[in-house]
Amino acid sequence: MTGSERTCPIRGDGGRALRAVLDRIGTRWTLLVVATLDRGGLRFGELERRLPGISQRMLTLTLRNLERDGLVSRTAHPEVPPRVVYALTATGRSLIGPALALAGWAAEHAPDLEERRAAHEARETAAHDE
Amino acid sequence: MTGSERTCPIRGDGGRALRAVLDRIGTRWTLLVVATLDRGGLRFGELERRLPGISQRMLTLTLRNLERDGLVSRTAHPEVPPRVVYALTATGRSLIGPALALAGWAAEHAPDLEERRAAHEARETAAHDE
DNA sequence: CTGGATCCGCTCTGATACTG
DNA sequence: CAGTATCAGAGCGGATCCAG
Numbered sequence: 088m089t090g091s092e093r094t095c096p097i098r099g100d101g102g103r104a105l106r107a108v109l110d111r112i113g114t115r116w117t118l119l120v121v122a123t124l125d126r127g128g129l130r131f132g133e134l135e136r137r138l139p140g141i142s143q144r145m146l147t148l149t150l151r152n153l154e155r156d157g158l159v160s161r162t163a164h165p166e167v168p169p170r171v172v173y174a175l176t177a178t179g180r181s182l183i184g185p186a187l188a189l190a191g192w193a194a195e196h197a198p199d200l201e202e203r204r205a206a207h208e209a210r211e212t213a214a215h216d217e
Numbered sequence: 218m219t220g221s222e223r224t225c226p227i228r229g230d231g232g233r234a235l236r237a238v239l240d241r242i243g244t245r246w247t248l249l250v251v252a253t254l255d256r257g258g259l260r261f262g263e264l265e266r267r268l269p270g271i272s273q274r275m276l277t278l279t280l281r282n283l284e285r286d287g288l289v290s291r292t293a294h295p296e297v298p299p300r301v302v303y304a305l306t307a308t309g310r311s312l313i314g315p316a317l318a319l320a321g322w323a324a325e326h327a328p329d330l331e332e333r334r335a336a337h338e339a340r341e342t343a344a345h346d347e
Numbered sequence: 348c349t350g351g352a353t354c355c356g357c358t359c360t361g362a363t364a365c366t367g
Numbered sequence: 368c369a370g371t372a373t374c375a376g377a378g379c380g381g382a383t384c385c386a387g
Contacts, residue, residue, distance in 0.1 A: 096320035097252035097313075101269065104327035105248060105320045111330075113243030114359075118235065122227035131369055139231065142361055147370060157333040168368045169367085178326060183227075185322040188315040190226035190235045196308060197234035200241075203287040245380070261349055272381055277350060298348045299387085 111156060116141055116149045118186055121175065124159065125183060128174030158182060241286060246271055246279045248316055251305065254289065255313055258304030288312060 097105055112118050116138065123129065123137050135146055150173055153159035158179035164170040175183075227235055242248050246268065253259065253267050265276055280303055283289035288309035294300040305313075 095252055095255070096317060096324045097248055099320070099324060102249045102252075104323040106245065107327050107330060108319065108323035109243055109245075109248070113239055115236065118227055118239070119232045122225060122232075125225070135369095142363095143370070144362085144372095145360065148360090155334055155337045156330045163369090167367095169370085171369065178329065181326070182322060185315075185318040187226060188318040189238065190229070192312060192315040193234045193238035194226045194229060196311070197237050199308065200237060200286045204285055207285045272383095273350070274352095274382085275380065278380090293349090299350090301349065 111152060112182070112186070114149065114152075116145055117153065118190075120146070120149050120153065121158065121179060121182060121186065124173060124175045124179070128162075128172045131171050131173070134173065153179070241282060242312070242316070244279065244282075246275055247283065248320075250276070250279050250283065251288065251309060251312060251316065254303060254305045254309070258292075258302045261301050261303070264303065283309070 099105075112121075119138055120134065123134060129137070131146070131150075134150075135141065135143065138146065141149075150159060150161070154161050154173075157176055160174050160176050162172045162174070164172070229235075242251075249268055249271075250264065253264060259267070261276070261280075264280075265271060265273065268276065271279075280289060280291070284291050284303075287306055290304050290306050292302045292304070294302070
């Protein structure tokens with residue numbers, strides 16, 4: 088739109104913008120949380136149940152980071168017992184597209200990667216044993 | 218292709234495939250290296266010069282991982298001094314598409330994220346000072 | 348020129364226990 | 368129910384020196 092799109096978005100600014108994003112979505116749970124919230128807002132406990140293996144600590148930290156970056160909104164209802172609902176913001180939803188592209192690639196090539204990696208390690212082990 | 222794409226690729230298998238990929242491209246230099254190799258094979262020194270700030274160690278490790286996963290090919294010419302050329306494989310090139318999608322999102326929203334984060338931190342600091 | 352080896356610090360992550 | 372606090376472990380990433 089600005090007419091200056093000829094630089095690669097990946098290397099554009101030396102990768103700083105991309106780095107900033109990867110530092111967030113690169114963490115173990117971020118994308119899973121975002122994907123889980125895709126269908127609508129959820130409570131803390133709901134999220135915890137839908138993310139097998141996550142600890143309260145990591146769920147809290149992940150949500151805090153997402154909230155800080157404006158990808159997730161937090162709504163606390165002043166009741167007892169407390170009820171807090173997390174939901175994606177417009178920005179948060181906009182991340183799902185690119186994330187899906189990456190996830191698609193992952194689903195398609197993950198078996199390949201593991202295969203190659205296994206083969207590679209086997210080769211190295213053999214070379215070592217010999 | 219297979220007709221069984223109704224599960225979300227992100228949460229599909231609990232995120233294992235996606236995790237496997239993020240564990241690789243989530244590292245600081247992987248995507249930068251891939252992007253730098255996009256226009257053709259390069260020598261080790263070339264890559265080092267085109268990736269300001271990377272250390273020899275991390276360049277070596279990154280290339281080794283990419284090679285192990287079959288995303289990058291390594292061609293050593295038995296000369297003196299040594300000459301080693303790294304290039305993207307077909308699989309490696311196929312990663313550029315999704316990566317570009319993510320980078321595009323990053324370029325578009327990174328300023329937003331930093332802004333929000335700054336605002337958030339300012340708010341917290343103020344609350345602390347008071 | 349291309350890398351291997353080592354030391355070191357930082358952050359991510361998880362388990363556990365405690366609070367409003 | 369929804370977090371916070373603390374402790375400990377593991378891995379990434381960087382700087383530096385050395386070798387083929």
